[in-house]
Amino acid sequence: MADEPAENISGGTDGGGEFDEFAPGESDTRAEAVVDRLGETYWQKAYGGQDGFECLVRTILSQNTSDTASQPAHDSLMARYGPAAGLAESLADADRDELAETIASAGLYNRKSEVIGNAAEWALDEFGSTSAFDGYVTESDPIEVRETLLSVDGVGPKTADCVLLFAGGRGGVFPVDTHVHRIARRMGLAPADADHETVREAIEAAVPPEKCGFGHTAMIQFGREYCTARKPACLDGPEACPLYDLCDRVGIDEIDGEFVDPAMD
Structure with a gap:
């Protein structure tokens, strides 16, 4: 196997x-x-079990590109802006040009840097911290979580569902x-x-x-x-x-x- x-x-x-x-x-x-x-x-x-906001970032990086291209971008981003527990805080304060350079291997890096940076600011405005966002993903009603994620610019159904599955561990997704x-x-x-x-x-x-x-x-x-x-x-x-x-x-x-x-x- x-x-x-x-x-x-x-x-x-x-x-x-x-x-x-x-x-x-x-x-x-x-x-x-x-x-x-x-x-x-x-x-x-x-x-299930991935950190919620890191999973959101990983999935945004994977949009319109292959995993072989997005994985190095994810690794570079985590090396510069991690750890996962404070990722939204780090990315909300990140210089967008520097972030774009960091994730360049993922393609569409200027757009993705804007989406990721804006998502980080949104997560902090709505939930207060990365850990609070992660808790929301795993503990709240999955239909509500999906609708909330879909309200974020640049987050589509596949991205929202990946967060529900890989971070939230939700069955039926x-x-x-x-x-x-x-x-x-x-x-x-x-x-x-x-x-x-x-x-x-x-x-x-x-x-x-x-x-x-x-x-x-x-x-x-x-x-x-x-x-x-x-x-x-x-x-x-x-x-x-x-x-x-x-x-x-x-x-x-x-x-x-x-x-x-x-x-x-």
């Missing part, structure tokens, strides 16, 4: 949470069967990034023209809460290794993809070896 990659939004083995096991069995939905199958290939884990969005529509787990929020709602309704966090990270890994944006593995034949029998292959023409966005099929 593969190890959880360190360079991903979950932070790998050092990113909080505990390894867990669930026995793949009689699945009630095809989406649950997909997660069960992923559990036979990848790690199984229950998430399945963040949707570009990999999950692509795979869910290709497989027919959500409508072909579904936006990110519709995909999230469809999967969260079909996957048991305790499997959602693992399903999110494992589906991302599956998207990197098999169901890529440039060439899905099924074009090399049924044996090339471990989820072939569970997939509708929407937008994929295996005979001609061509594929399009599911919404265009």
